[in-house]
Amino acid sequence: MSTRWLNYLVNKMKKTKDTSTETGILNAAKRVFIKKGMTGARMQEIADEAGINKAMLHYYYRSKELLFEAVFKNAFSMLAPKLNKVINADVPLFKKIEDFTSSYISFVVKHPYIPTFVIQELNRNPDFVKNLVAEEHFPNIEVFKKQVEKCIENKTIRPINPEQLFINILALNIFPFIGAPLLMGFTGTNKKQYKDLMKQRKTEVAQFIINAIKV
Amino acid sequence: MSTRWLNYLVNKMKKTKDTSTETGILNAAKRVFIKKGMTGARMQEIADEAGINKAMLHYYYRSKELLFEAVFKNAFSMLAPKLNKVINADVPLFKKIEDFTSSYISFVVKHPYIPTFVIQELNRNPDFVKNLVAEEHFPNIEVFKKQVEKCIENKTIRPINPEQLFINILALNIFPFIGAPLLMGFTGTNKKQYKDLMKQRKTEVAQFIINAIKV
DNA sequence: ATTCGGTTTAACCAAATGGTTAATATTTGT
DNA sequence: ACAAATATTAACCATTTGGTTAAACCGAAT
Structure with a gap:
C-alpha cells in the first residue's frame, strides 16, 4: 500500500x-x-x-565544465549503445556491415551534429576518452575481431587486420558528415546535391567495403 | 648595377x-x-x-579574426597544392591512389594537426569554404572524374560514381587521424600502438581501395 | 495561517579578454 | 648627423564572461 x-x-x-x-x-x-x-x-x-x-x-x-560534461556524456550515450549492438549482433559479417551502414546513416539523419561534436571535443581534450571507456555501453569490438578472423580462416574474405577493417568501416561512414563543408567544396556541390550524394552512399558504401574484402 | x-x-x-x-x-x-x-x-x-x-x-x-584568417589560409595552402598535384597527375588510376595515400600520410606525419584543424574550423564556419574555392590552388577533381569514367568504360574497374570514390579515398586517409582519440578508445590501443596501426595503413589502405573497385 | 524546502530571479563581482593609445626605441633615407 | 618612418612597449579601457549572493517566490505539510 x-x-x-x-x-x-x-x-x-x-x-x-x-x-x-x-x-x-x-x-x-x-x-x-x-x-x-x-x-x-x-x-x-x-x-x-x-x-x-x-x-x-x-x-x-x-559550472560550465560540469554542464558540458553532462551534455557530452548524454550525446555520446545516444551514439554508443547502437553501435555496440550492431557490432556484437549474431549475424554474418557482410550483413553486419550492411546493418552498420544503414543504422549509422539513419542515426545521422536524425541527429546530424552529434558525431562531429563528439570527435571535435575529443580532439580538444583526448583524456576525455578515458572517462568514456569505463562507461557501461562503451563499444567493445572483441566479438567483431573474432568474427573477422574466422571469416579469414574460412577464406570468405581476404586477410586483413580486423582493427584496420573496423577503422575503414567507421571512416567510410562517419567522415562524409564530418568533412561535409570541405567535401562540398571539392565536389562543387551545394547542400541539396551533397545530401543526394549521402543518400546514394546508404546503399553503396556497404557494397564498397564488401567488394574490398570478399575473396 | x-x-x-x-x-x-x-x-x-x-x-x-x-x-x-x-x-x-x-x-x-x-x-x-x-x-x-x-x-x-x-x-x-x-x-x-x-x-x-x-x-x-x-x-x-x-584583429583576432584577421589573424585567424591568415593562419587558416596558410594552413590550408600547405595541404591543397599537394593534393591537387597528385589528383591531376598523368598516371594510371591505381598508381594515383597509391601515390595519394603515401603522399598524404607523409604530410600528416610532418604536420599532424593541420587536417583536423582545417576540418574543425570549416565546420564552425562553413561559409569559409567559399573563400577557399576561389583560391588559386584549390583542388579541382575534374581530371580525376574523367579518368575514373574512362576506367569504367575500359572495364578496368567496376562502375562507381567518381565523386563517391573520391570521398572514399579521402575518408580512408583522413579519418583515422581526425578520429584518433575515439579510435584509440574503440581499439583499446595507446599512442604507440595506434601509431603502428597508422604505419601499417600506409601500405594497406591503397590496396583496400583498389580491391574494392578492381573488376 | 504559518513554516519549510526547494526553486527562481535581479543585481552584483572579479577576472579575463580583445583592443587602443601615447610614449619610446630603432631603423632608414638623405 | 639628423629627420622621417617604422617597430615596440607599458599602461590603459570597455566589454564580456563565468560565477555568486541575497532576497523573493511557491507548493505542500503541519
Whole structure:
C-alpha cells in the first residue's frame, strides 16, 4: 500500500524532472554546445535558449565544465549503445556491415551534429576518452575481431587486420558528415546535391567495403 | 648595377620579413590556433608564444579574426597544392591512389594537426569554404572524374560514381587521424600502438581501395 | 495561517579578454 | 648627423564572461 504511494511519488518526481528545468537546461545546453563547441558557447546564451535565468545553470550543474560534461556524456550515450549492438549482433559479417551502414546513416539523419561534436571535443581534450571507456555501453569490438578472423580462416574474405577493417568501416561512414563543408567544396556541390550524394552512399558504401574484402 | 643592389634590398626585406616579427607572429598563432581553435585561443597566449608584446598582434594583423584568417589560409595552402598535384597527375588510376595515400600520410606525419584543424574550423564556419574555392590552388577533381569514367568504360574497374570514390579515398586517409582519440578508445590501443596501426595503413589502405573497385 | 524546502530571479563581482593609445626605441633615407 | 618612418612597449579601457549572493517566490505539510 505504501509502496504504491511511493511509486506514484517516484514517477511524479521523474516526470517533473524530465520535462522541467533540469532537462530543459540540458537540452538547451546541448543545442548551444553542439553548435559552438565548449569554448565558443556562452552560459548566457544557454540560459536564453532555455528561457531561464543564468543562475539556474549553476544551481543545477555548478559550472560550465560540469554542464558540458553532462551534455557530452548524454550525446555520446545516444551514439554508443547502437553501435555496440550492431557490432556484437549474431549475424554474418557482410550483413553486419550492411546493418552498420544503414543504422549509422539513419542515426545521422536524425541527429546530424552529434558525431562531429563528439570527435571535435575529443580532439580538444583526448583524456576525455578515458572517462568514456569505463562507461557501461562503451563499444567493445572483441566479438567483431573474432568474427573477422574466422571469416579469414574460412577464406570468405581476404586477410586483413580486423582493427584496420573496423577503422575503414567507421571512416567510410562517419567522415562524409564530418568533412561535409570541405567535401562540398571539392565536389562543387551545394547542400541539396551533397545530401543526394549521402543518400546514394546508404546503399553503396556497404557494397564498397564488401567488394574490398570478399575473396 | 643598381638592379643588383635592388635585388639585395628586396632579398633582405624578404628575409627579415620571413624571419622576424610578422611571420614569427603567424607561426606562433598557428601553433596556438591549431591547438585551441579560434574560440579557445587567447591573444595574450599567442603573444607569449611569439615572445612579443600583445599590441604587435594588432599592429600587424589588426584583429583576432584577421589573424585567424591568415593562419587558416596558410594552413590550408600547405595541404591543397599537394593534393591537387597528385589528383591531376598523368598516371594510371591505381598508381594515383597509391601515390595519394603515401603522399598524404607523409604530410600528416610532418604536420599532424593541420587536417583536423582545417576540418574543425570549416565546420564552425562553413561559409569559409567559399573563400577557399576561389583560391588559386584549390583542388579541382575534374581530371580525376574523367579518368575514373574512362576506367569504367575500359572495364578496368567496376562502375562507381567518381565523386563517391573520391570521398572514399579521402575518408580512408583522413579519418583515422581526425578520429584518433575515439579510435584509440574503440581499439583499446595507446599512442604507440595506434601509431603502428597508422604505419601499417600506409601500405594497406591503397590496396583496400583498389580491391574494392578492381573488376 | 504559518513554516519549510526547494526553486527562481535581479543585481552584483572579479577576472579575463580583445583592443587602443601615447610614449619610446630603432631603423632608414638623405 | 639628423629627420622621417617604422617597430615596440607599458599602461590603459570597455566589454564580456563565468560565477555568486541575497532576497523573493511557491507548493505542500503541519
